[in-house]
Amino acid sequence: MPDFEELSQESQRRFQELEAGDKPWIRVGTAVCGEAAGAFQVIEALNAELDKRGIAANVSAVGCLGLCYAETLVDILKPGKPRIFYKNVTPEMVPGLVESYLVGDDPRQDLALASFGDGSLEGIPRLEDLPMWSRQVRIALRNCGHIDPLDIYQYIAQGGYAALNKAVTQMEPADVIKEMQDSGLRGRGGAAFPTGTKWSFLARSPGPLKYILCNCEEGDPGAYNDKGILESDPHSLIEGAILAGYATSASNGVVFIRHGHEGPIHRTMRAIEQAYELGLLGDNILGSAFSFHMEVSLTGDSYVAGEETALMESIEGKRAMPRARPPFPAAYGVWGIPSNINNIKSLSYVSEIISRGGEWFAGIGTEGSKGTAILCLSGNIALPGMIEVPMGITLREVIEDVVGGVPGGRKVKFLQTGGPLGGVLPADQMDIELDFGVMSQAGAILGSGGIIVADDRACAVNMTRLLVAFCQYESCGKCFPCRLGMTNLIEILERIARFESRPQDMELMRTIGQNMAAGSLCGHGQLGWNPVQSALRSFPGDFAAHMEEKRCPTGQCLAPVFTPQRTRSRWTSAQPLELRF
Amino acid sequence: MTTNQDDQTQKIGEALANQSARTVTVLSSLLAIEDAIGYIPPRAIEQVAAYTDSTINDVWGVASFYTNFRFTPPGEHTVEVCWGPTCHLLGAQEILQAALQALGLSEEGDTPDGKISLKYNTCLGACSQGPVISVDHKIIGPQALGGLKGDAMVQRIIEIISQLKTGASNA
Ligand SMILES: Cc1cc2nc3c(=O)[nH]c(=O)nc-3n(C[C@H](O)[C@H](O)[C@H](O)COP(=O)(O)O)c2cc1C
Ligand code: SF4
Numbered sequence: 074m075p076d077f078e079e080l081s082q083e084s085q086r087r088f089q090e091l092e093a094g095d096k097p098w099i100r101v102g103t104a105v106c107g108e109a110a111g112a113f114q115v116i117e118a119l120n121a122e123l124d125k126r127g128i129a130a131n132v133s134a135v136g137c138l139g140l141c142y143a144e145t146l147v148d149i150l151k152p153g154k155p156r157i158f159y160k161n162v163t164p165e166m167v168p169g170l171v172e173s174y175l176v177g178d179d180p181r182q183d184l185a186l187a188s189f190g191d192g193s194l195e196g197i198p199r200l201e202d203l204p205m206w207s208r209q210v211r212i213a214l215r216n217c218g219h220i221d222p223l224d225i226y227q228y229i230a231q232g233g234y235a236a237l238n239k240a241v242t243q244m245e246p247a248d249v250i251k252e253m254q255d256s257g258l259r260g261r262g263g264a265a266f267p268t269g270t271k272w273s274f275l276a277r278s279p280g281p282l283k284y285i286l287c288n289c290e291e292g293d294p295g296a297y298n299d300k301g302i303l304e305s306d307p308h309s310l311i312e313g314a315i316l317a318g319y320a321t322s323a324s325n326g327v328v329f330i331r332h333g334h335e336g337p338i339h340r341t342m343r344a345i346e347q348a349y350e351l352g353l354l355g356d357n358i359l360g361s362a363f364s365f366h367m368e369v370s371l372t373g374d375s376y377v378a379g380e381e382t383a384l385m386e387s388i389e390g391k392r393a394m395p396r397a398r399p400p401f402p403a404a405y406g407v408w409g410i411p412s413n414i415n416n417i418k419s420l421s422y423v424s425e426i427i428s429r430g431g432e433w434f435a436g437i438g439t440e441g442s443k444g445t446a447i448l449c450l451s452g453n454i455a456l457p458g459m460i461e462v463p464m465g466i467t468l469r470e471v472i473e474d475v476v477g478g479v480p481g482g483r484k485v486k487f488l489q490t491g492g493p494l495g496g497v498l499p500a501d502q503m504d505i506e507l508d509f510g511v512m513s514q515a516g517a518i519l520g521s522g523g524i525i526v527a528d529d530r531a532c533a534v535n536m537t538r539l540l541v542a543f544c545q546y547e548s549c550g551k552c553f554p555c556r557l558g559m560t561n562l563i564e565i566l567e568r569i570a571r572f573e574s575r576p577q578d579m580e581l582m583r584t585i586g587q588n589m590a591a592g593s594l595c596g597h598g599q600l601g602w603n604p605v606q607s608a609l610r611s612f613p614g615d616f617a618a619h620m621e622e623k624r625c626p627t628g629q630c631l632a633p634v635f636t637p638q639r640t641r642s643r644w645t646s647a648q649p650l651e652l653r654f
Numbered sequence: 655m656t657t658n659q660d661d662q663t664q665k666i667g668e669a670l671a672n673q674s675a676r677t678v679t680v681l682s683s684l685l686a687i688e689d690a691i692g693y694i695p696p697r698a699i700e701q702v703a704a705y706t707d708s709t710i711n712d713v714w715g716v717a718s719f720y721t722n723f724r725f726t727p728p729g730e731h732t733v734e735v736c737w738g739p740t741c742h743l744l745g746a747q748e749i750l751q752a753a754l755q756a757l758g759l760s761e762e763g764d765t766p767d768g769k770i771s772l773k774y775n776t777c778l779g780a781c782s783q784g785p786v787i788s789v790d791h792k793i794i795g796p797q798a799l800g801g802l803k804g805d806a807m808v809q810r811i812i813e814i815i816s817q818l819k820t821g822a823s824n825a
Binding site for chain 2: 105106108109110111114141142144145161163291292293294295296297300332333334335342368369370371372373374375376387388389390391392393394449450451452453457458459489493523525527531536539540543546547549632633634635636637638639
């Protein structure tokens with residue numbers, strides 16, 4: 074059994090070699106944002122060019138630094154120099170860059186985005202001075218984009234697994250739960266339930282078999298931070314899960330990921346293997362009496378599989394249909410065994426909280442929402458990306474200061490937050506704080522942190538129709554208020570968008586919505602009325618224009634909208650339905 | 655014909671035996687088969703039932719629930735277009751319309767020549783790079799297309815799809 078002190082020193086030594094050795098260290102962002110921007114082609118071109126010129130360098134495929142708009146981001150650390158980040162690098166740019174900065178010593182200010190680390194370079198701003206970076210407080214994202222996710226030693230060199238070592242050698246499980254409760258961390262998967270309290274339920278459940286389930290279903294369009302963490306720093310999740318296991322005397326952990334997302338899946342699987350190899354997973358972790366085993370479980374395409382009880386059904390290999398609660402997961406979870414389920418982001422905070430103490434974490438954020446929010450910003454904004462900002466910052470500050478506002482001199486019309494069930498928040502409410510309570514009072518959900526910005530060319534009816542089409546497509550079909558309600562809602566919304574609505578349609582939608590909220594089994598149906606309700610509240614004019622004046626003010630509804638059809642071909646072709654309740 | 659069928663039975667058997675999941679279930683088995691041969695033929699349902707000690711009904715139930723499973727062979731290439739709200743705001747519908755037109759389709763599905771399967775994807779997870787498509791599971795955004803925007807981007811995507819259709823390499 075390796076001693077943790079030795080492991081830590083060995084990791085430091087290896088990292089030192091990379092960071093302060095005599096070869097350049099080149100890091101390329103290869104999370105899904107990088108992949109979409111062509112990062113793997115850039116790496117290929119880079120390796121070919123280095124080969125051709127006989128330059129010895131370490132090239133690492135790292136994850137997402139969060140400045141997704143600048144992908145493919147190439148980060149070059151030359152001995153004795155600060156790191157330089159080059160933005161929007163293409164394979165064609167590689168030979169020139171290698172020639173200038175690796176063969177020569179011209180840092181190419183024209184291609185550089187920022188520098189990072191000791192020293193500064195003329196004409197290149199420091200990363201810390203970029204607005205997108207300066208407002209961030211990076212806890213869960215601390216290593217993202219900095220280390221190679223396939224190299225556990227790099228994670229350990231950054232202080233990784235020290236919290237686990239501290240817990241198993243110096244803390245009782247109850248102390249770990251106490252720290253989590255002191256931290257005030259609330260779940261980042263949507264329901265914002267206090268994490269420490271949730272753990273205390275499982276801690277009281279009988280063992281020896283108990284499960285920690287890590288939820289990376291992440292079906293919310295617009296959010297990619299869970300996958301982003303697994304792609305960029307999988308060990309932060311694994312360490313968090315092991316700590317959750319220690320705190321609750323659990324025996325097994327499962328990371329639940331949607332199939333097809335190869336980056337997060339492959340990197341998480343590899344990270345688990347490495348943790349086993351170093352005795353950080355398995356029997357008698359770090360020589361203690363505590364044993365914990367982990368595996369990855371893949372699910373098929375199903376949004377509702379992210380709901381906690383549906384997730385358990387999916388792990389068991391069944392249809393992802395939610396179960397009735399009670400019994401709650403802590404009593405009857407996956408395979409009937411007591412389970413605790415947390416979101417990836419929630420668990421990625423844990424090691425830092427245990428290292429630095431719950432009080433430290435509670436010192437960040439607001440009274441009701443401690444810590445930071447991990448946001449994915451996309452849509453009509455200048456600088457889309459993944460950021461971590463303290464709770465309490467206003468949405469306006471995030472949109473206008475951190476991610477550069479709306480390009481092209483346009484104005485924000487609304488923000489679509491919290492996934493399709495979250496609905497829309499109009500621009501005039503952007504001064505509210507990022508805070509679970511404040512946001513839900515304003516009728517928005519912080520949810521899993523996806524914020525989609527729509528400018529004034531967007532039509533509220535068009536967006537609502539799209540969101541409801543998603544919800545209808547993804548309804549699991551178990552209970553009829555949701556299955557039929559969603560189908561009726563989308564049918565009416567399509568009618569409105571075609572200017573063919575009938576006067577009674579508004580009332581009909583409300584009735585259906587209320588019935589869905591009252592009669593659905595899980596959050597999908599219960600919140601399914603939310604996107605329509607929030608749009609009706611904030612943009613009644615858009616609906617009136619379509620329904621009464623038979624016109625779309627932005628013209629967006631004149632273009633066809635293609636969405637998948639599921640269990641509705643008969644409905645949509647039929648005569649409009651009269652519903653009587 | 656028989657040998658083809660035997661071939662497939664064997665491939666399915668191998669996919670079942672070599673699946674990466676530590677805990678083997680109906681779902682993990684179906685996913686492994688889909689990865690191996692691209693779809694779930696009827697015999698796969700039977701094989702999964704036998705392999706996981708489940709009923710054929712149970713296996714059909716799972717296979718028909720998750721929207722990724724298909725029961726006929728896919729086209730030679732799969733093109734997915736994201737229709738999530740971000741991509742929607744950034745022009746996904748224009749891409750979809752042009753792609754459907756270029757392929758002669760009225761909705762997602764396969765071209766009659768079996769070359770291309772077009773799928774609507776609820777979110778490819780690369781929202782910051784929207785609008786994105788994926789070609790044979792490789793995600794491509796405007797950045798990778800030389801930073802093109804608007805109509806020029808749509809046109810470039812249609813070129814890529816057309817090249818797939820005519821069989822030319824898209825290197
Ligand atoms: C329809 C539906 C989909 C959900 N999808 C997810 C998801 O993709 N990821 C997630 O973490 N939580 C999702 N949730 C919330 C989970 O049920 C659960 O509350 C969460 O994973 C708990 O983790 P936390 O306490 O760390 O927030 C979903 C809930 C519903 C109703
Ligand atoms: S509310 Fe909808 S998604 Fe949830 S169980 Fe019922 S049908 Fe399924």
